[in-house]
Amino acid sequence: MNIYGASVSRLxxxxxxxxxxxxKSASRMAFYVLNSPKERAEALANAILNAKNSxxxxxxxxxxxxxxICRICAGSKRDNSTIMVVESPQDMAAYEKxxxxxxxxxxxxxxxxxxDGVGPADLRIKELLERLQRDESINEVILATxxxxxxxxxxxxxxxxxxxxxxxxxxxxxxxxxxxDLEHVDSVTLLRALQGRIPV
Amino acid sequence: MNIYGASVSRLxxxxxxxxxxxxKSASRMAFYVLNSPKERAEALANAILNAKNSxxxxxxxxxxxxxxICRICAGSKRDNSTIMVVESPQDMAAYEKxxxxxxxxxxxxxxxxxxDGVGPADLRIKELLERLQRDESINEVILATxxxxxxxxxxxxxxxxxxxxxxxxxxxxxxxxxxxDLEHVDSVTLLRALQGRIPV
Numbered sequence: 001m002n003i004y005g006a007s008v009s010r011l012x013x014x015x016x017x018x019x020x021x022x023x024k025s026a027s028r029m030a031f032y033v034l035n036s037p038k039e040r041a042e043a044l045a046n047a048i049l050n051a052k053n054s055x056x057x058x059x060x061x062x063x064x065x066x067x068x069i070c071r072i073c074a075g076s077k078r079d080n081s082t083i084m085v086v087e088s089p090q091d092m093a094a095y096e097k098x099x100x101x102x103x104x105x106x107x108x109x110x111x112x113x114x115x116d117g118v119g120p121a122d123l124r125i126k127e128l129l130e131r132l133q134r135d136e137s138i139n140e141v142i143l144a145t146x147x148x149x150x151x152x153x154x155x156x157x158x159x160x161x162x163x164x165x166x167x168x169x170x171x172x173x174x175x176x177x178x179x180x181d182l183e184h185v186d187s188v189t190l191l192r193a194l195q196g197r198i199p200v
Numbered sequence: 201m202n203i204y205g206a207s208v209s210r211l212x213x214x215x216x217x218x219x220x221x222x223x224k225s226a227s228r229m230a231f232y233v234l235n236s237p238k239e240r241a242e243a244l245a246n247a248i249l250n251a252k253n254s255x256x257x258x259x260x261x262x263x264x265x266x267x268x269i270c271r272i273c274a275g276s277k278r279d280n281s282t283i284m285v286v287e288s289p290q291d292m293a294a295y296e297k298x299x300x301x302x303x304x305x306x307x308x309x310x311x312x313x314x315x316d317g318v319g320p321a322d323l324r325i326k327e328l329l330e331r332l333q334r335d336e337s338i339n340e341v342i343l344a345t346x347x348x349x350x351x352x353x354x355x356x357x358x359x360x361x362x363x364x365x366x367x368x369x370x371x372x373x374x375x376x377x378x379x380x381d382l383e384h385v386d387s388v389t390l391l392r393a394l395q396g397r398i399p400v
Contacts, residue, residue, distance in 0.1 A: 003296055004255075004289060005266035011251035014244045018229045027290055029218045033248055034255060034264065041252040044214045045245040048233055051211035052241040055204075055234060064234065066205035089204060090227060096203055 008034065060131065062107040062124045064089050072096075072105060079103045080135075084142040085128065085158065087111050087151065095144065103142070106131065111150035112157055118150075120157060128158075132165055140168045147174055208234065260331065262307040262324045264289050272296075272305060279303045280335075284342040285328065285358065287311050287351065295344065303342070306331065311350035312357055318350075320357060328358075332365055340368045347374055 002009050008030060016026035033041050057063070058070035061083075065071065072078060072092075082103030086092050092105045108123040132138055141162055145151035155171055162169045174192035176185050185193075202209050208230060216226035233241050257263070258270035261283075265271065272278060272292075282303030286292050292305045308323040332338055343358055345351035355371055362369045374392035376385050385393075 003271055003293060004264045005270065007247075007251040007254045007266050008264050011247040014247040017240075017244075019232050020225055020228060025220055027293070028220060030251065031288070031290065032219050034251060038252060040217075041248050044217075045248040047207075047211040047214040048241050048245040048248075051207040051230065051234060052238060054207045064204045064208050066207050070205065071203055088231070090231065093203060093227075 061105045062109060062127065063092060063105065077102065080137050082140045082142065083128075083131075083138055084144050086144050087146055087154070091144065091146070103140075108145070108154065111145055111154040113150040113153075123154070125158065125161070129161065129165070132162075132167060138167065140170065143169065143171045261305045262309060262327065263292060263305065277302065280337050282340045282342065283328075283331075283338055284344050286344050287346055287354070291344065291346070303340075306341075308345070308354065311345055311354040313350040313353075323354070325358070325361070329361065329365070332362075332367060338367065340370065343369065343371045347372075 004012075011030045011033065012023070012026045015021055015029045016023055018026075021029070033044065054066050055064050056066075056068070058065045058073055059068050060073040061070060063070040063072060067074075079102045083106050084092075084095065084101065084103055085106045085108060086095070087108050087110060089107055092107060095101050095105075106124065106128050108125065108128075110118050110123050112118060112120060112123070132141070141158075143155040143158055145154045145158075159169050159171070173196050174189065175196055176182065176189060176193045182190070204212075211230045211233065212223070212226045215221055215229045216223055218226075221229070233244065254266050255264050256266075256268070258265045258273055259268050260273045261270060263270040263272060267274075279302045283306050284292075284295065284301065284303055285306045285308060286295070287308050287310060289307055292307060295301050295305075306324065306328050308325065308328075310318050310323050312318060312320060312323070332341070341358075341362055343355040345354045345358075359369050359371070373396050374389065375396055376382065376389060376393045382390070
């Protein structure tokens with residue numbers, strides 16, 4: 001790739017390190033930056049440095065924020081009695097998009113995964129327990145970790161821990177996704193949908 | 201998207217401006233940057249600023265380079281008698297990957313496209329003509345603009361111009377791509393492959 005000169009090659013390499021960016025996309029991005037006005041390139045570079053320097057974790061839920069307390073925890077219209085436990089800020093954003101959930105969140109920043117060397121101590125579990133012990137208004141914890149092996153393991157682990165605290169703990173339902181076609185749904189999901197059936 | 205705080209939202213927005221990056225990829229990139237060590241984020245930001253500040257166009261072929269003359273034009277093993285005209289540095293890189301073409305290049309930085317308001321004056325055509333008039337060693341110009349409407353129009357335009365200079369001008373062949381299946385090749389390409397048939 002050195003036919004463009006060192007600085008361009010380095011930019012392509014740096015872009016290629018981003019998740020989901022291959023060599024071709026990386027060079028497309030680099031040429032976009034090189035062909036755009038200087039202010040655009042500076043805006044991108046500054047956004048990176050600025051986000052890295054000024055963003056921190058909310059001291060309650062570990063969402064990313066520019067302030068000590070994130071917008072959701074600081075929101076006056078939120079229901080402080082419910083905490084939804086999710087793996088990542090993106091998962092929280094997905095639930096926020098539903099515009100129906102008005103409780104608070106707790107972000108673990110990962111899931112238990114022995115294969116990747118991630119244990120309970122690497123997640124914000126201790127902080128969750130402290131929060132539950134400190135804040136008496138919380139009366140339900142919804143486990144919304146991902147419906148995959150790591151997410152299920154994390155949910156099981158948390159469910160066990162929370163039992164000792166005597167706080168109502170629930171898990172989001174497994175079932176057939178809305179708009180899907182039964183024919184194309186895997187059998188484990190079909191079975192979970194059957195087991196979780198509700199009276200109509 | 202403002203649930204993460206302003207600095208993170210701005211980073212996501214900036215990433216989303218890059219070509220081929222949607223809202224989801226942009227937030228994945230942003231979280232990758234935020235979760236990686238500070239040096240990684242700084243390396244990316246610096247690569248952007250550095251490439252933007254120190255890269256310039258080669259004064260002969262208009263390839264991107266850190267020096268006045270790019271590596272290809274400065275290369276001692278290149279055949280100075282042939283110039284391949286391409287639309288972009290990426291197209292040049294594609295031909296360099298073949299490792300068979302040893303001539304020089306001339307990068308137009310675009311193609312004639314009245315729909316997008318790009319005329320001959322917006323491309324490095326004047327510079328190509330000056331180069332051909334200045335450099336007597338050039339005896340062939342290969343037109344390797346893209347095989348689409350804009351690329352063909354540009355090739356036709358250049359072919360007409362070059363005729364007056366009495367330099368041998370060729371166009372890369374159209375035909376069936378190697379490894380393809382005739383059944384899936386469009387009829388225009390099939391016809392061009394037939395018209396361009398060569399004795400074996």
